[in-house]
Amino acid sequence: MQEPRSRRGGASKVPLTRRLIVDTALEFITDRGFDALTMRSLAQVLDTGPSALYVYFKNKQHLVDALVDAALTDVEIPDSEDDMPWTVQLEPIAMESIHSLARHPGLGTGMVGRVPSAHALLRISEAYLRILITSGHDVNTALLAVDVLNSVVITEANEISTFEMTGGKEHLDEAENVLAELDPDAFPHLSRLSHAAMQSTPSDRARWAVRTFISGLAANSTTPSAPAEN
Template identity: 35%
Template sequence: MTTPPVSRRARPAKAPLSRDVIVRTGLEILDRDGLDALTMRRVAKELDTGPASLYVYVAHRDDLMTAMLDAALAQVPLASDGTWQERLRALAAAATEAMSRHEGLAAVALGAIPTGDNALLVLDRMLALLKEGGLDDVTAAWAVDLLFLHVAAAAAEQATYDTKDTEEEDAIAAADRRYAALPADKYPMITGLREALFAPGDRATWQLNVLINGILHTPAR
């Protein structure tokens, strides 16, 4: 009874709620302030409402994050050129990039069979490229499985590096010092190969090459 009902017209006509704006707002918050800031309350506040209002369009926080993941995957370009292997590498790299750009989304992808519209488009495209490479059906199917797993994992790893880096110091430098201090008798290989372990280079591309070459040399069953 204390607050006089301020006319809604006082402010510039609040945009109506919808699943889409909620997902978009979630991505904005995630990108701007990180995973910890992505709370239902925070999303609601950004939309100038209360948390309860979100639950009309979103079942749980997890549901929201799944939707955000698929929205992020909409950015993956499905076509490029070159050999089928080059196109497959490009596709996988793009998917990794899209997922790693938003902290925490990759983790959502790790525990679930892809069902989002855009995830399925990527999957479909991957299957096409593998078939173009001459693989039999089952090998191609198992291969997309493995590729998706790798893409999600690589994105998760990359995302945490992007996040934790430059706070205090490089995580790699810390690990390097840790490895340097290991007892050589208990960890002979690590101490012996320490330089190689931290050798610079494009590991991501190498990893994709490993997967593709491995798939070509390993028929299913």
């Protein structure tokens, strides 16, 4: 039997479904990056016209919400009865969200400046709020914390995916050489620390950013960050 020319070509044409569109779009982003994704370019991959996609998604942003939902759907949320300190509960959710988004380069870009509407992202934000409010934070602090923590997640996910897409190690070596060649009189610290500055991976920096935010929140909070000792 002759092999089909594409996923939706010839007699082997696969019926178009919402799931197929989402899965194909995630593969598209992983291969080409988020900036290359348009309804037209996705339709070409699916061997259909853009109008067929609008049957399932009213616009690109509606599609992006579905992609974010798919990317984050497996992020594990701790049990509501978890007795770990709130500072410990927040970090794994944030880090798992970062790595889930980072698998699809630039996907977090579609979340910038928007009210979260993807179901999985709402589920994660609800978990953050539950943890913070249950631990005694006032509502305004909890809401601001969730907003900023989501921003940290998006930024760090984009950093990781960009690093991996652009040959990050080579860019680090290039950056290290640039710093090392700086005038030590004008830039004594940057030139001296050029090698050390490039040792942390994007994932290391993401964890540092999340932990630093949580530590800062704890330092400015009147709620306990750890269980009281007997």
